[in-house]
Amino acid sequence: MSFQTGLSGLTASSRSLDVIGHNIANVNTTGMKASRAEFHELVAASLGACKSINPGIGVSVATISQQFGQGSITSTGNNLDVAINGGGFFQVTQTDGSPAYTRDGSFKLDKEGFLITNSDANVMGLPTDATGKPTSATLQKLQLPTNSPIGAKQTTKIAAEFNLDARAKVATDIVPYPPITTYGTSLVAYDSQGVEIPVTLNFVKTSANTWDVYDSTTLATGAQALATNAAITQTNAANAELHTKNTALNATNDALDVTNTTLNAPNDTLDATNTELNAATDALDAENTTWNTENPTETPRPTYASGGLTRLPTYATGGLTRHPTYASGGLTRLPTYDVTGLNPAEEKIPAAAELVPTGATLQLTFDANGKLVTPKENVELTLTSLNPAVGENGEFTVELDLSKATQYGTSFAVSDLTQDGYTAGDLTGLSVGEDGVINARYSNGQTQSVGKIALADFRNVQGLMPAGGNAWVSTMLSGPPVQGMPSVGKFGGLRPGALEDSNVDLTSELVNMMTAQRAYQANAQTIKTQDQVMSTLVNLR
Known part of the structure; x- marks a missing residue:
């Protein structure tokens, strides 16, 4: 019987070393939860005994329990890395279509834009609108719009x-x-x-x-009015300068016209006298011409043409130059100007205070x-x-x-x-919020929600069965999953750009390994001792 007792101790210690070795091997595994071997004693049953002096028949491994304590959170800088700070598991659908649960948030995107784990399991979540509000309560595989640009939106x-x-x-x-x-x-x-x-x-x-x-519209109208006023002001300034010059020229013309009128007055009188004298001379000239024609043999009388009588020059013939007058158009009076035309009496230049836009x-x-x-x-x-x-x-x-x-x-x-409007844009990045909402960033500066990561929890997490690939599956002992959202109720919040480290305490595991080693050696010694006792008993003959 002692051989069996020692053998059970060796088996239990060996299983304990297996668990410790598994923990140490996964000390750097993301989201890994340490396990420990738990033992119970074996005692031979005795029917009807009121008390027992049975020393026991050994030990067995009662269970290998998982320690779901929180692991350290390490920042990675990867936008799709997500850690759970608190209770809950990511829900995934494995390649065979079965559901599983993990604490490993090192997610990736496949060629179709689905969010997957390193084991190619699809991450499950809820569809949302652009603001992050779920549009359905049914879990689905999260697919992100990696190849879909965002359309334009009109400003409202x-x-x-x-x-x-x-x-x-x-x-x-x-x-x-x-x-x-x-x-x-x-x-x-x-x-x-x-x-x-x-x-x-x-x-x-x-x-x-x-x-x-x-x-913008009324300002353009007001700016146009300002521009028109400014143009009018500029024109008026030029007109005012021209008006000043014209006024000076006209003053000179007026003075010259008065002078010419004075000069022309004696010329007019002389012209009248010359006209009368010339009329008499013309009559005498006609008589002399007639006489000379009729009496060619006689001494001709002098004619006007021959200079016998000098014809006095008249104004009309240019003998005396008549000075032009303003009224006769000899000198043109220069006009003055304002914004409406040739009317100096209505000259109008807008003041600066009048240049005000209208149409607010x-x-x-x-x-x-x-x-x-x-x-x-x-x-x-x-x-x-x-x-x-x-x-x-x-x-x-x-x-x-x-x-x-x-x-x-x-x-x-x-x-x-x-x-609230924007132009079209292409996808430039993805990020995950603490509430699980996945946001897509676009080249037009917009950010829109494209899904929300869901979590699950169990009444008895110790009942979960490891499935490999950092995942667990539910069992009858764990109970059905309870779905929830990050940071709601008992569910922990998400830490984007970070991963949860293994919760294995390497120092404790090394100490436990030495303890298990000592236990294994001690159990082996009990078998050796029992062998020596048996050998002594056999040699008694």
Whole structure:
């Protein structure tokens, strides 16, 4: 009997060394849980005995229990590495279609985008919408959109949070008028095809607690009005200079005209006298011509042509040059100018204070405490795309929310400016949140949820059966799995970019190994001693 007792001790010690060796071998295995051999004594039964003096018949291994204590968490920097900090197991579907459970979160992606373990088991989870809210309660294999770009989304809402300086002066009281961009901000919105639309918001103070708001469209109209006024002002400035020159020239012309009129007065009188004398001379010349013709044999009388009588020059013949007058057009009076034409009496050059844009989108009115009197949170703002195929002739409306605007005596500052549209983008990265939500990052700066990792737990985790590949399967002893979400109830949270180390304590295992070795040696010694006793008994003959 003593041989059997010692042999049972050897067997138990050997099994203990096997468990210790298995623990030491997996000291670096991710998510591995240490085991230990637990023993119980063997005692021969005695029917009807009220007390026993049986010393026992040895030992056997009662069970090899698993120690599901938390292992250390080591950061890896890999986006798809996930550790569970607390209770729960990842749920996976093995290659044969059977369910299994693991604490090893070193996940990978296969060629189809499925999230898998190193044993090619599919990680199970729930589908979600873009915000991370589950859309189904049925577990499914998580497949990530590795080859699917994200489509464009049209902007539907723009929200701005800012403070307008209460110390600012009313714009029309400032000369020259301040630039429209003094108080303003801008962002980029998108149409339904992802085309960028610059949006500008500018604010102009019109009274003590009132500001006009200009968007891109009305600002363009106002800028056009400003540009027109500026052009008119520039033209008027040139016209004013020309008007000054013309006035000086006309003053000279007027003086010259007076002089010419004075000079022409005696010429006119002399011309009348010459005309009368020339008329008499013309009559005498005609008589002399006739006489000379009729009496060619007589001494001819002198004619005008022969110089017998000198014909006096007249103004018409150029004998006396008549000086031109203004009225006769000799000197043209230069016109003066204004913005409407040749009318110096209506000359009009807009003052700087008049160059104010018009067509504000809305007005913001503040109370004595700097708060909006009427919150502006559902204002329709019309945006115009370069693509006429969008909306109606490229126009569509968005909601403008300015309800958080304030007016305090501090500098103008924008604390928040958002819009919900974006252009198309390609997948650039994946990450897992502490709540298990898997987020996809795209080249357009957007992040969308594409699934959520689910966990499972058991009433008796000691009843789980190791299946290899860092996985366990459920048994009747463990009970059915209880599904849950990370960081909810008794389920632990996830630590992305990290892995759970083995919970094997190498120091303890080495001590346990020495203890098991001593136990094995001692049991072997009991067999040796029993052999010596038996040998002595046989040699008694």
